Amino acid sequence: MGQQEQDISDESLMERVCSGDHQAFAQIVERHSGLFYSAAYRMCGHSEEAEDIVQEAFLKLWSKPEGYDAAKGAKFTTWFYRVVTNLAIDRMRRKKPQSGGSEALEYIADKTPSAESRLEEQDRQDALEAAIAALPERQKIALNLCFYEGLSNKEAAEILGVGVKALESLLMRAKKALRDDLMAQGFLEAEEGLRVTG
C-alpha cells in the first residue's frame, strides 16, 4: 500500500465505497481486517468464529455502505466496532455454552526449565481467558473495547449504547469480578501485585 493510499481517510474511502468502488472497499478491508479480527476474537474466543464475524461485518458494509453516515460525526472505526460488536453479541447469544471456553495453545511435554515457565505462562493465559469469558456479556465487551481496543470511554459507551457513567460502572464491575476470580485461583495476591512464579 502506497503512502498516498494510506493518507486517504476512512471517511473518504467510505464515500467511494458508497458509490460502489470495489478498490476503495478492498483498501478499507486491508487497513482494518486485522484490527477487527482481533476485536472479534477477544469477544468470542474462537478464531473461526471471529473470522466469520469480521467477514459478515465487511460484507454488510459492502452491501449497505449507506449504513455509515459520516455526516453524523462518528469515526468509521467507532461505527464499525459497533457493527462487529453487535454481530459478536448475536453469535454469543445463539451459541450454547461450551465447557472449553476459548481455544488453548498446545502444551509442551518436555520438562526443561523454559518449558516449565512456558507451561506456567500458558496456565496464566488460560485462567485469564477463562475469567474474561466468564464475565457478563456487557462487562466483557466494555473491558475489551476500553482495555484492549484502546477506545475512549465515550466511544465505548457509544458503541454499547449506554452513558459514560454506566460504562465506567460496567468496567469497574468487570475488573472487580476478574480480580476476585484470579485471586481465588492464585494468579493474583490480595495486595502484593502479581504472583511471582517459576
Add this chain to the structure above:
Amino acid sequence: MFDDLDKLLETRRTPEVPEGLSARIVAAAHRERFAAAGGDARGGVFWERLRAGVENIFLTPRPVFALVLIILVFGAGLFLGEASEGVDFSFMLSPGEVASFMTIDDRFVVEEWV
C-alpha cells in the same frame, strides 16, 4: 486500585490474524456483487422486484394466508347456503318430459344395445 490486575491483563496474548483474511473478504464481496448483478441480468430489475413483492405478500406468511383462505371459503359457503332458496329446474323441463323420463320402458331389449 487495579494495578496488579492491569499488569496481568496486559499480558493477555494478541490473537494472530489468519493469513489472507482480507483477500478472502474482498473475494467474497466480489462474488456477492457478481451474483447480484447476475440475478438482475436474468430477470431484469423490474421483474425481480415484482417477484420479490409478490413473494413477500403471498408466499412468505404461508400458514396464515392458507388459514385465512380456508376461513373465507368456508364463510362464503355458509353465506351462499343461507341465501339460496333451493334449485329450480322448472324452466328447463316441462312436467310431460319429466313424466316420460321417469316411466319405465318395458319395451327395452337388451340385445339391441349390446
